[in-house]
Amino acid sequence: MERTRSLNTLSAEKFAIQFAEAEPGxxxxxxxxxxxxxxxxxxxxxxxxxxxxxNIPSFIKRIATGNLKGAAATIMDxxxxxxxxxxxxxxxxxxEGACVLNHASEPIRIGLLQRYATxxxxxxxxPLFQAGPSIGxxxxxxxxxxxxxxxxRELARDGFSVVIYEAREKAGGLDTYGIVSFRxxxxxxxxxxxQVEKLGVEIKTGVKVGEDIPASxxxxxxxxxxxxxGMGYVxxxxxxxxxxxxxxxxxxxxxxxxxxxxxxxxxxxRVAIIGAGNTAIDAATCSxxxxxxxxxxxxxxxxxxxTAYDFEYEFAKxxxxxxxxxxxxxxxxxxxxxxxxxLECVRMELSAEKGKDGRRAPVPVPGSExxxxxxxxxxxIGQKRHTPLIELLGLEHDRGxxxxxxxxxxxSNPKVYAxxxxxxxxxxxxxxxxxxxxxxxxxxxxxxxxxxxRTNSVAI
Amino acid sequence: xxxxxxxxxxxxxxNPFWLASAPPTNTGYQVQxxxxxxxxxxxWKTLGDPIxxxxxxxxxxxxxxxxxxxxNNIELITDRPLEVNLKEIYETKKRFPDRAVVASLMxxxxxxxxxxxxxxxxxxxxxxxxxxxxxxxxxxxxxxxAASGQQPDLVEMQTYFVKEVATTPVIxxxxxxxxxxxxxxxxxVKGGADAISMINTxxxxxxxxxxxxxxxxxxxxxxxxxxYCGPAVKPIALNMVAECARxxxxxxxxxxxxGISNWQDTVEFLLMGxxxxxxxxxxxxxxxxxxxxxIDGLNNYLEEMGLSSVSELVGKSVARYSNWGDLDLxxxxxxxxxxxxxxxxxxxxxxxxxxxxxCIERRVDxxxxxxxxxxxxxxxxxxxxSIVCPVDGAIEMVEVDEGLAPMSWNDRQxxxxxxxxxxxxxx
Numbered sequence: 001m002e003r004t005r006s007l008n009t010l011s012a013e014k015f016a017i018q019f020a021e022a023e024p025g026x027x028x029x030x031x032x033x034x035x036x037x038x039x040x041x042x043x044x045x046x047x048x049x050x051x052x053x054x055n056i057p058s059f060i061k062r063i064a065t066g067n068l069k070g071a072a073a074t075i076m077d078x079x080x081x082x083x084x085x086x087x088x089x090x091x092x093x094x095x096e097g098a099c100v101l102n103h104a105s106e107p108i109r110i111g112l113l114q115r116y117a118t119x120x121x122x123x124x125x126x127p128l129f130q131a132g133p134s135i136g137x138x139x140x141x142x143x144x145x146x147x148x149x150x151x152x153r154e155l156a157r158d159g160f161s162v163v164i165y166e167a168r169e170k171a172g173g174l175d176t177y178g179i180v181s182f183r184x185x186x187x188x189x190x191x192x193x194x195q196v197e198k199l200g201v202e203i204k205t206g207v208k209v210g211e212d213i214p215a216s217x218x219x220x221x222x223x224x225x226x227x228x229x230g231m232g233y234v235x236x237x238x239x240x241x242x243x244x245x246x247x248x249x250x251x252x253x254x255x256x257x258x259x260x261x262x263x264x265x266x267x268x269x270r271v272a273i274i275g276a277g278n279t280a281i282d283a284a285t286c287s288x289x290x291x292x293x294x295x296x297x298x299x300x301x302x303x304x305x306x307t308a309y310d311f312e313y314e315f316a317k318x319x320x321x322x323x324x325x326x327x328x329x330x331x332x333x334x335x336x337x338x339x340x341x342x343l344e345c346v347r348m349e350l351s352a353e354k355g356k357d358g359r360r361a362p363v364p365v366p367g368s369e370x371x372x373x374x375x376x377x378x379x380x381i382g383q384k385r386h387t388p389l390i391e392l393l394g395l396e397h398d399r400g401x402x403x404x405x406x407x408x409x410x411x412s413n414p415k416v417y418a419x420x421x422x423x424x425x426x427x428x429x430x431x432x433x434x435x436x437x438x439x440x441x442x443x444x445x446x447x448x449x450x451x452x453x454r455t456n457s458v459a460i
Numbered sequence: 461x462x463x464x465x466x467x468x469x470x471x472x473x474x475n476p477f478w479l480a481s482a483p484p485t486n487t488g489y490q491v492q493x494x495x496x497x498x499x500x501x502x503x504w505k506t507l508g509d510p511i512x513x514x515x516x517x518x519x520x521x522x523x524x525x526x527x528x529x530x531x532n533n534i535e536l537i538t539d540r541p542l543e544v545n546l547k548e549i550y551e552t553k554k555r556f557p558d559r560a561v562v563a564s565l566m567x568x569x570x571x572x573x574x575x576x577x578x579x580x581x582x583x584x585x586x587x588x589x590x591x592x593x594x595x596x597x598x599x600x601x602x603x604x605x606a607a608s609g610q611q612p613d614l615v616e617m618q619t620y621f622v623k624e625v626a627t628t629p630v631i632x633x634x635x636x637x638x639x640x641x642x643x644x645x646x647x648x649v650k651g652g653a654d655a656i657s658m659i660n661t662x663x664x665x666x667x668x669x670x671x672x673x674x675x676x677x678x679x680x681x682x683x684x685x686x687x688y689c690g691p692a693v694k695p696i697a698l699n700m701v702a703e704c705a706r707x708x709x710x711x712x713x714x715x716x717x718x719g720i721s722n723w724q725d726t727v728e729f730l731l732m733g734x735x736x737x738x739x740x741x742x743x744x745x746x747x748x749x750x751x752x753x754x755i756d757g758l759n760n761y762l763e764e765m766g767l768s769s770v771s772e773l774v775g776k777s778v779a780r781y782s783n784w785g786d787l788d789l790x791x792x793x794x795x796x797x798x799x800x801x802x803x804x805x806x807x808x809x810x811x812x813x814x815x816x817x818x819c820i821e822r823r824v825d826x827x828x829x830x831x832x833x834x835x836x837x838x839x840x841x842x843x844x845x846s847i848v849c850p851v852d853g854a855i856e857m858v859e860v861d862e863g864l865a866p867m868s869w870n871d872r873q874x875x876x877x878x879x880x881x882x883x884x885x886x887x
Contacts, residue, residue: 036525039850042810043822064524100803104851 007375008267010291015261018289022182022315023087026109031116035064038108041100046110049098051438052079056095060113072121073128075114080153080441081146081192083118084175085434086111087184090309094434122191131199132159135453140165140222142209142389145173146433147420148228149196150440155226156199158448164201165218167208171196173230174421175433177255180282182289186258215392219415224447227393227402227411228440230421231383237274241332242379246340250275250283250380257286267291269375272343273321274298274329276306278431280380281313284321287378295321296372300328300348300362307431326350326362330369332377342371386422401425409439409446417443462762463769464755466500468735469629469655469713471588473560475500476726476770477754480717480738481564481590481633483535484748488548492555497748498755501560503657503738504549506537506592507581508566508604513539519666519677521692530692531741532666534677534684536598537566542580550584562631565622566592566599569608574621588628590715591619591653593644594635594660596687606660609635612647619651629654631715634700636662636693641700645710656704657715657738659697661687690741694719698732705733705778722750723757730770731777789872790864793841793857795820799831801854808832808845808855816844836860 010018026034038060046056054075062071075082091097091111099107121128137160141148144166152162170176175189197203209215209229218225234249236242248264250273256262271287273280276299287295297316299306302325306313317323326348333342347368350360385400396403396412402423404410409417419439424431464475478501479485479494486505494502513535521530538545553561563581567573578589592599593609600607608614615632622630632648634641636659645656663685667676675683697718704710716734720726721742729737742750762770797808797820809832812820819838825831834845846855867875 032525039805039807041804042806044806045804100805103803 007265007269008291009263009265010261010267012261014291018291019181019257021087021185023112025119026112026116031063031113034109034113035060037101038064039100045098045100046095046108049094050078051094051432051434052082052085052441053438054078054082054095054114056110059117060108060110063113063117068117068120069124069128071117075117076121076128076195079434079437080150080196081175081189081433081437082114083122083188083192084146084179084184085437086114086118087188088175088179089432089434090311092311093309118188122188127195127198129153129157129195129199131156132453134161135159135451137161137223137451137453138163138221139224139226139447140218141226141228142218143167143173143227143229143420143422144171144193144203144205145228145230145420145436146175147230147422147436147440147443148173148226149192150437151226151228151417151419151444152201152440153196153199154441154444155447156196156201158444158453160447160451160453162201163222164196164203165207165209165213166203166205167229169206171203171205174436177258178251178279178282180254180286180289181258182285183282210389210392215389219393219413223415223451225393225413225416226440226443226447227390227395227416227418227422228420228436228443229386229389230436231424232386233384234279234379234381235384237329237379237381239329239331241334241340244332244334244340245338246376247332248283248376248378250279250378251383253378254279254282254286257290262290264290266376268293270294270296270373271376271378272296272298272329272372272374273378273380275380275382276301276308276323277380277382278308278312279383280378281308281316281321283378283380284316285319287376288319288321292376296324296374297321298324298327298329298343298345298372300326301350301359302326305359324372328362328364329377333371340374340377343374343377344369344371346370383421385425390422398426409443417446419443462759462767463771464500464758464762466736466770468560468715469588469631471501471560471562471629471631471655473500473736474558475755475758476730476736477751478502478560478562478715478736478738479743480740481506481562481592482740482744483533484740484743486538486540488552491548491552491561494743494748494751495552495556495559498751499559499748501562501587501736503562503564503590504545504586506564506566506595507542507545507577508537510539510541511536511598514679516677516679519686520690521666528690528741528745530664530666530688531690531744532664532677532686532688533661534597534679534686537564537592537595542577546581546584549581549586553585553587560587562586562588562590564590564592564633566595566604568602568604569614569618571621571624574618575625578622578625582627586628588631588654589622589626590631590633590657591622592633592660593618593648594633594658596635596637596661596663597685606635606637609633609644609660610638612644615644616647616651619648619653623652631655631657633660633717634658635660636696636700636718642703642707642710645704645707649710649712653712655713655715655735656710657717658700658704659693659718661689662693662696664688689719690745691719691721694721694725698728701729701734702732702778702781705775706781723754723761726754726758727761727773730773731775732781733775733778735771735774783870785870785873786868788866788868790862790867792860792862793843794836794839794860795834795841795843795845796836796856796858797832797834797845798854798856799825799829801851802832803851803854804830804832805850806832807848807850811844811848816840816842820845 059074172189331344348362355361420436481503523529595605599605632653716729717738
């Protein structure tokens with residue numbers, strides 16, 4: 001050890017400041033100016049670019065005229081997690097990227113306007129929708145993340161009796177637990193949960209299907225089941241030293257910061273993040289805000305291959321995160337007390353050949369191993385599949401990715417629909433929150449159509 | 461530097477920008493600040509028997525986030541004693557001898573009243589008089605302002621009273637709250653007016669507060685109609701100036717007023733026959749400093765156009781303003797969309813499809829790009845698409861020569877009547 005490091009946890013005051021939402025919302029004047037700048041295109045490309053097809057010009061026009069309830073209802077009608085999406089969507093690749101003003105001046109800041117309208121609804125506190133008249137059918141939804149909530153909300157509006165089974169303590173899934181608070185405060189996600197509950201949807205939290213309730217029971221007792229269990233924690237790296245103290249699963253790491261000061265002593269620490277996806281970026285910026293002195297992202301490929309969005313990458317850079325491209329971890333080295341001391345890495349280069357995913361495969365540069373002194377290692381190399389649950393339900397899958405029919409949204413079981421991350425992977429589905437919301441909606445609509453009740457209640 | 465000076469019926473000023481008779485010209489302090497900023501002239505806030513004003517007087521109309529698209533007021537003429545105003549006019553004129561100081565006047569429609577005020581005002585030295593026959597609120601209820609301005613004979617008579625004693629040029633300011641402004645203009649001229657100015661404000665109610673249900677503005681829960689001005693009234697004012705300018709029986713210089721906000725608006729009024737302009741709302745919105753760009757912009761425009769003097773602009777478009785019956789029915793323009801400049805907002809398409817002639821099609825070109833195409837054979841050349849298009853240069857209205865000789869409605873009617881006569885003769 002070159003020196004003894006004393007690492008502290010953040011004080012509650014500091015934590016509150018560091019983890020408060022980083023980007024301020026629009027002021028009334030800014031929202032008004034921006035809303036009036038919108039051209040109100042006909043058959044607007046932003047609508048087509050939104051996976052949930054929010055009628056964007058229409059909600060922006062409503063902001064411009066001071067009809068904020070109408071704006072919020074327009075957003076939430078298409079996207080039951082529209083408040084969260086206003087903060088986490090890669091808007092420059094979706095609605096804002098499609099804005100026609102990209103070719104003339106500056107695109108409309110749709111994300112911020114969406115946040116302005118939904119923030120208004122959150123502050124107002126009243127529900128925007130009501131449940132449809134009961135049709136006497138019951139649907140079980142497994143998972144209360146974006147896809148599950150979205151499916152449940154739509155089903156409730158169509159008059160179904162809906163029960164959501166959620167393994168965790170709180171509903172909201174990724175939006176509640178998996179995105180750093182300074183990008184998405186938990187209260188926003190919990191408001192969306194509350195909106196769904198107010199339609200009469202029962203959310204049984206802390207209930208794990210297959211453990212606390214047999215999967216077969218759901219299949220027997222409900223008219224339909226929506227499987228929206230998402231994905232699990234980070235899989236093992238498969239290298240030496242993963243058991244050392246100071247090695248974290250990125251999902252649990254971020255989760256630990258979502259409900260108060262975490263038990264993470266990182267003030268002054270040197271942190272290595274392994275991976276370069278959305279969660280890796282969140283873990284990196286989270287480390288910075290927990291007081292880490294140096295945060296390095298260790299990624300075996302280059303910037304061009306990373307799966308994090310550009311805005312996330314830019315945000316991480318602004319936060320002071322460093323990037324070690326073409327670097328792969330080989331081994332985590334501990335000190336005598338069993339704490340992380342070094343990350344042994346090897347330099348990589350991209351081979352000329354492309355791998356199965358179409359990206360150039362990274363290969364180690366022989367003899368380029370080196371030791372990176374670190375106090376913590378956060379592993380963010382993807383998420384585990386819920387294969388056991390899928391098998392309990394007896395569904396066909398491809399390495400943990402549930403197969404569905406694109407038209408009917410049905411799995412191999414004619415009673416079970418699936419949506420969200422559980423159908424993401426192997427070239428199927430999308431990883432965004434907004435896509436999960438859309439898939440949840442579609443599963444719900446497919447069920448409604450099957451029972452011939454596609455009515456959807458109007459906004460209150 | 462081009463020559464920006466004007467001479468309006470003998471009233472000279474170094475540039476055509478005058479402050480209109482209104483709140484900005486209430487005191488010597490204000491007018492002197494305006495002259496320091498560069499204004500060429502000022503028409504003093506209307507003199508007469510001092511009045512009592514209400515509290516809460518102005519209101520504005522905002523449009524899509526743009527403030528003061530229109531402006532409304534219920535303020536009356538000066539609330540200060542005549543002698544105070546005269547003293548300040550004297551001091552102002554002494555300090556700025558090259559600027560035009562015009563006194564706006566309003567008294568009861570009585571000969572001796574007019575004689576008295578004209579003599580007192582001219583005695584302290586003004587460059588001209590402007591008779592306020594236009595103020596539409598308050599004063600009109602007392603038989604002055606627009607109440608007398610709406611009666612051509614009263615306008616003529618009072619102008620005559622003034623001209624009996626006036627030694628400086630007399631401008632008659634007209635109200636737009638009338639069916640045909642040229643009628644009143646002609647009567648002002650008959651009464652001896654050296655010039656006319658227009659428009660005064662238009663009867664208006666700025667709005668109603670949709671939550672309290674009060675009028676905007678309101679005075680303790682009650683409202684009364686005010687006078688409307690600002691950018692929204694410019695087209696109305698421009699038409700009235702043009703109608704007077706092309707009427708041979710009017711034939712006196714015009715001072716243009718109404719929604720003029722910048723040098724471009726000014727050029728338009730000059731082209732339509734105004735010799736100079738008067739401005740109020742723009743100054744009330746932004747302060748006197750806006751005249752800097754007006755002067756600079758006008759000068760640069762004249763240089764760009766190769767003109768050495770602002771007077772060369774006066775009336776240049778008047779002959780192009782006519783009656784509908786004289787317009788060429790065989791002239792044709794069609795919309796043409798530049799798909800490179802177009803940003804595909806589809807506003808032209810939906811405007812044409814829903815509210816005009818259904819001739820803009822959405823298509824996909826050979827490369828798969830969405831494009832908008834005008835079916836020219838069905839285009840009536842209404843301009844709507846180019847109006848709603850947010851991108852300059854994306855839609856051009858192009859002339860189409862259909863090989864037909866010009867023919868107006870009047871030509872057509874004349875031809876038909878000749879034809880009918882000929883037929884009857886044959887019979």
